[in-house]
Amino acid sequence: DAKTTQPTSMDCAEGRAANLPCNHSTISGNEYVYWYRQIHSQGPQYIIHGLKNNETNEMASLIITEDRKSSTLILPHATLRDTAVYYCIVRVDNDYKLSFGAGTTVTVRA
């Protein structure tokens, strides 16, 4: 799997959009970009994934650059409950490995 680089931490104001960057410059053509988050002492929660096109669901939007070397997860209206560690993972569909790196600790402040 390609490695990802995420900022260690970031703050966001409640009600504002949170934009979480992820670099994956060595991504292969058949690797998807997945996002999970983990709230303290809870299990990881799947957020969204995509291959090439931008994706949106009820939780977030995923913007993937045209060269696929980076992506941004957007939480449109951050709430205090969005405070968590966010993990960007690249993996081949149906791959054995689900490798969580260090992630980005996002703190939403009132």
Next chain:
Amino acid sequence: DGGITQSPKYLFRKEGQNVTLSCEQNLNHDAMYWYRQDPGQGLRLIYYSQIVNDFQKGDIAEGYSVSREKKESFPLTVTSAQKNPTAFYLCAGSVRIWETQYFGPGTRLLVL
């Protein structure tokens, strides 16, 4: 309420004791997984099951055992052979093997 449930939330084990962690799902997922998470480390795969009555060892299966007698249930037993059992244990499921995985809330195991 649908999803993956794990119980108990906290579990205490005495030295030399086997303990069983429960994982149940009502999502009709064929595949289920057990992971272990330690502070500052990522997830490590213990066992996985592609379908009922089938399971395979993951990366760190020593000292653990599982069963998959029902589609809905995938219990994990931490045996006395597991020398460092203190960790956060996560169960996950996916519609088919290695597809998008959905996790339960986790069980924190502590050794007394």
